[in-house]
Amino acid sequence: MTSQHTLDGEFTVAYRHRVRFERDALTSGTALAECLATPDAEPARTIAVLDAGLVDAAGNLPALVKGWFEKNARVATLSADPMVLPGSEAAKDGLAPVVEPLLASIARGALCRRSNVLAIGGGAFLDAASLAASLAHRGLRCVRMPTTTLAQGDAGIGVKNGVNLPGLPGPKNLMGTFDVPSGVVNDPTLLATLDDVHWRSGLAESIKVALVKDVGLLGLVESSTDALLARDLDAMEAVLIRTAELHVRHITEGGDPFEAQLARPLDFGHWIAHELEVQSHWLVPHGEAVALGMMVDLHLGESMGITAEGTADRVDRLLRQLGFLSWRLDSLEPSALMSGLEHFRQHLGGQLTICMIETPGRAVDIHAVDLDAARAAVECVCGNLVGR
Ligand SMILES: NC(=O)c1ccc[n+]([C@@H]2O[C@H](COP(=O)([O-])OP(=O)(O)OC[C@H]3O[C@@H](n4cnc5c(N)ncnc54)[C@H](O)[C@@H]3O)[C@@H](O)[C@H]2O)c1
Ligand SMILES: [Zn+2]
Known part of the structure; x- marks a missing residue:
């Protein structure tokens, strides 16, 4: 005799995708506080993790981040000094460069699901740090500050993350999850230290989305080439x-x-x-x-x-x-x-x-x-x- 029970149900989950553009977000802005704040009465415990390539180019960044938390202690507090981990594609070479050290630091700081990971860096770094945030306790809040043109227009806005299997030629992003960040704060002033290759890099994704969705954006890029080349x-x-x-x-x-x-x-x-x-x-x-x-x-x-x-x-x-x-x-x-x-x-x-x-x-x-x-x-x- 066979018997069968069907116990299906359906549910939906509402997400809010918050993206803010704000200059000088680490010194005078309000967007970071908006994204890091939780509904709790206590300040949100936060671990800040920074792309090493960014820190090399803009050496005062760890101090700026610390200063922001000191000024905004009622909103969020750091569980440890900002961590600096490898950026660029090296960040995505398996779990060792970014995901594991960040998870270890989350464990050391006893962060919980109401805590934040604040990840600051390029698209590759954000892909790896966001993966760690989505894995820890099945998902910490993750606030991203993208610092390349490609990450501010594209990678940092996406709702996916991922790293590659180490040592293997592809496929890209084999270990990854879909996850909506708690907030994305794009500070254009952080782009000033990019080399020319990464300054123009994001424009390829802009031209891509223009070709797919918006001829007006293509016209905007075409009419701005001189200014873009002059790093305006x-x-x-x-x-x-x-x-x-x-x-x-x-x-x-x-x-x-x-x-x-x-x-x-x-x-x-x-x-x-x-x-x-x-x-x-x-x-x-x-x-x-x-x-x-x-x-x-x-x-x-x-x-x-x-x-x-x-x-x-x-x-x-x-x-x-x-x-x-x-x-x-x-x-x-x-x-x-x-x-x-x-x-x-x-x-x-x-x-x-x-x-x-x-x-x-x-x-x-x-x-x-x-x-x-x-x-x-x-x-x-x-x-x-x-x-x-
Ligand atoms: N998750 C997504 O939806 C999505 C979408 C598009 C691309 N991506 C991924 O993004 C990655 C590419 O990102 P990218 O173009 O930002 O490159 P990147 O992350 O490799 O960064 C480029 C270099 O610039 C350095 N850097 C970062 N910010 C800097 C700054 N302000 N000043 C000086 N140096 C700085 C980095 O350390 C790195 O060496 C790829 O891995 C790609 O697969 C992900
Ligand atoms: Zn792309």
């Missing part, structure tokens, strides 16, 4: 605010914040980009890889009759003006990048789904790729990557 903070801030806004709207209004469906419009150009990062052993930074990946998909889209002719030329011109598409590597086999298609499909599971551009601001998903056209596009865009 106002121009960069305007582009990043619009980029972040489109990103937040996609997460909160797009109907699929945790990527259960196949479509991933914000991953336009990323099947090639991720493969380039992995196969170059992280020598190609994310923004440079995204610029190259977008160009591959624009050429592919034009040759498959999906993308309006002239779009690739328009974006090529803009990316070159901004300094992209000039990256060179000692060794890389462009045809090997084609494996990115299968890795991309595996990551999503199910049917291959690639976002393509019809015209700037309008995107479409495709499920089959003309492989000969894809090989030709990869060769055309990535063929001259090798050799300085």
